[in-house]
Amino acid sequence: xxxxxxxTGFACTWRARIAVAVGFAVALGAAFExxxxxxxxxxxxxxxxxxxxxxxxxxxxxxxxxxxSSEFEHAHPGLKLELSFGGSPTLVQQIQQxxxxxxxxxxxxxxxxxxxxxxHIAGEPHIFARNxxxxxxxxxxxxxxxxxxxxxxxxxxxxxxxxxxxxxxxxAQAFEKAGVAVPAASQETDVKAVVSKVALGEADxxxxxTTDIRAAAGKVEGVAIPEAQNVVGRYPIAVLKEARNPxxxxxxxxxxxxxRGQAILAxxxxxxxx
Numbered sequence: 353x354x355x356x357x358x359x360t361g362f363a364c365t366w367r368a369r370i371a372v373a374v375g376f377a378v379a380l381g382a383a384f385e386x387x388x389x390x391x392x393x394x395x396x397x398x399x400x401x402x403x404x405x406x407x408x409x410x411x412x413x414x415x416x417x418x419x420x421s422s423e424f425e426h427a428h429p430g431l432k433l434e435l436s437f438g439g440s441p442t443l444v445q446q447i448q449q450x451x452x453x454x455x456x457x458x459x460x461x462x463x464x465x466x467x468x469x470x471x472h473i474a475g476e477p478h479i480f481a482r483n484x485x486x487x488x489x490x491x492x493x494x495x496x497x498x499x500x501x502x503x504x505x506x507x508x509x510x511x512x513x514x515x516x517x518x519x520x521x522x523x524a525q526a527f528e529k530a531g532v533a534v535p536a537a538s539q540e541t542d543v544k545a546v547v548s549k550v551a552l553g554e555a556d557x558x559x560x561x562t563t564d565i566r567a568a569a570g571k572v573e574g575v576a577i578p579e580a581q582n583v584v585g586r587y588p589i590a591v592l593k594e595a596r597n598p599x600x601x602x603x604x605x606x607x608x609x610x611x612r613g614q615a616i617l618a619x620x621x622x623x624x625x626x
Contacts, residue, residue, distance in 0.1 A: 402430030405600040406452055408443045410459035411542035412483065415567045416620040424607050431600055439517045439542035447472055454601035457589040460518035464588045477588035479625040480608050481617050484582050485526055486562045487575035488550045495556045497575055500530040503557055510537035511546050511555035519543040522583040523559040530581040547572060563621035
């Protein structure tokens, strides 16, 4: 059998051009994919992230962020994350007064915007999680609370987050959507304080996040709020401009957005960010 001659002239040039075009398209596609997806911090060399970093986060993120930080530290043995939780407006005030911090995660966009406006945020905040409201009652629901309107019944002791705290503002919006007045209630600095008072029997009911009901399983019980009356809280996160360890701060934020970070949040009842 004869040997097939090598293509010459136009055929060779045409095939070469196709090869170059295909190679360029593959390279361009790979570059676009890298730019469109968040970096995977687990792929970052552990030695490149070390020292310590401080994360200030909304109280409702306590259990989820403790779990996430533990896994993140395991992936980066040279790094120590310091976590501090509280009401979002309290954390904003601390940052504005110079408290050292690298990352801030808020339970609402309004408090994050305060830091954007005052020039404390590096880059742009992004929504990483969502959360809904539930009514917290004692186990067994002894007061037979079934709706937001029931919280205005005489004889009930109600506890809510303060009006400037995200869970308090979300609760006020939920009462408005339900067509009922906000009941007389003690005002707490964060959602954990609301859960604690119900769990200790110091209050009959309070409006909290669905994730807080899960975190306090056995201590409180949740009464669902219908979707038409509920409010979805959107949680933004950002690296602070004053971050002492910006590399670690960026890596932790990337981890929160990674599939693994989102899976941890989902395990604690949070919905994905959007």
